[in-house]
Amino acid sequence: MARSLNEWLWQHEFWLPPGITWEDMQESEDVQYPQPRDLLLSIPFALILIVIRCAFERAIALPLSSKLGVRDKQRPKAQPNPVLETFYSTCCKNPEEVSPFFLCFPLDLTLVSTAAWWLMNGILMCFVLFVCSWRFTFYFISFFTGLAVLYDKPWLWDHRECWTGYPQQPLQPSLFWYYLLELSFYWSLVFTLPFDVKRKDFKEQIVHHAATIFLISFSYCANYIRIGTLVMVIHDASDCFLEPTKIFNYMKWKKTCDSLFMIFTAVFLISRLVIFPYTVLYNTYYYSMEIFQPFFGYYFMNALLIILQLLHVFWSCLIIHMVYKFILQGTMEKDMRSDTEESDKDEEREKIKEKEKNGMAYFSNVTSNSYIQRNGSEPLNNRTHLTNGHVKER
Template identity: 30%
Template structure:
């Protein structure tokens, strides 16, 4: 379908700019008041008490799952691991389990509804469907994702040790949580599933790479095991970089951002509620992708030049800063 043909990056920018101009031209001074924006959101908002309670329960269950994983791994003799690696091992196992499960469900939803091939379907007939219940799998995906990011935000602020990018991580969790809750309440679930699909696969490869790094760094590690870990770690990291480039620098802007900022204006007369704000938040996440890729690229350069790596670039730089204090 020509309408759903993937745009070039130049076309993406120009098409979105045209739609923003078109939307701006249709606005009146009254449309820009806080009162008008609030009324618009409340009119379209579809968020029940259950939609609040279930994610909070999910956050508690996910936090308990994390503690169970930590407890099981701490019960195992990890004395052969480096102390810093033994401390991070449970987090990587937990995240690998969560992101793998979420991405499998996201892939099912995206493929079942053909959102990847035809991203315009994410907003097709939205005005008629917004009062309808979400599909069962999409609903529980949202409940789980919201719960996951609630516990991640709480842990990042109150529990986890601060890192060089902690403030950016907090900002990322807040922006992601807001976007997921907003798309849930506004029944933009289709574009939300596509956005999630474009993100979670990268974290799977990253955590696999970290796990093999921890095993490789053990105090006593046989040469065959060391080489197996080295190869597997490098392959996993390679897939992580490739998945970041393909999913976050290609599919995310050309499918998800284009779908939200361009297709939504075509499919919904007058555009979706709070159109520029929602589109801006999606674009802000892309800026964060570029920021984090800076660290990824630095780590990739170290690998290609054969530099010794004991941890990821952010942690490496942080440890150097502490040494100079």
């Protein structure tokens, strides 16, 4: 059964244009084509990226945030945890340098419970800042890596070159490693998604990661690598400005944050709503038809690209709304994409506590001051009490 399923899945009608079979994609000593088995390397590379991320957070992000004076806001008290409390009091001299990724394994605890206890006790500081600084570092490296890889490629300047000789387009080593880097990173985001700070657009984020992984994987197997590299470099362009905007927002550097936010808005709207539709969508929808007739891979590829574009429109609406608020208020609101559900709940709890506090103060004023009058009579504190407990009217 597994063999028949494998044969059905890899039918050339699904992956290749009409008239092309897998026999036409045979490799030689001088010519290398993408092989689906190459994608398996992305899993161990994703785990390596997670380890690098943990090391980055501890060696770079933590000291940097401490020097900049960034601190997490006060959080509600966590439930008592004897295991973590014992470890904290006996083994951990520098609790801020302990990552829950490493702590949960020797203590036989789940990563979620460990990170939650660490965060709610205020011991693990600036967790959100760590995530943003790591993503900024990767997007910065990835974007300029993509530019370096594509700078001398003809399809960067002439988009019709994406389809010249398709699908028999040899795989260059630089393109292979660029693809592997991007795919491994998105796998690492998926692996750590349950443990990272939860954003408001959590569901859209899952859809985005799934569509991106499917898009990268399918484009590699079907040798849509040229168009795939354009998609990746366009996406990384705006993300290079998004993450530092969040960082400066958490640091309370308002002017720097507002300036970067306006730059990010311009880059995002231009790259996602102008460049992406013309360079990618129009390219795959029309230019590809000059070379071959539609087939399953053509429809599947365009469907994934349209899903990405719908997400671009969704996020663009949020960003435009933020720009509108920015123009009215003169300062940037909290990032709608980076707001966490946890922070929202914290704010709700603070509002409830404030209301309760105000309510208790009001009740105290009413009972102690006796300011409220009934039927126009004078205040109780101006009325004389008799020995029998009655009030003497003046």
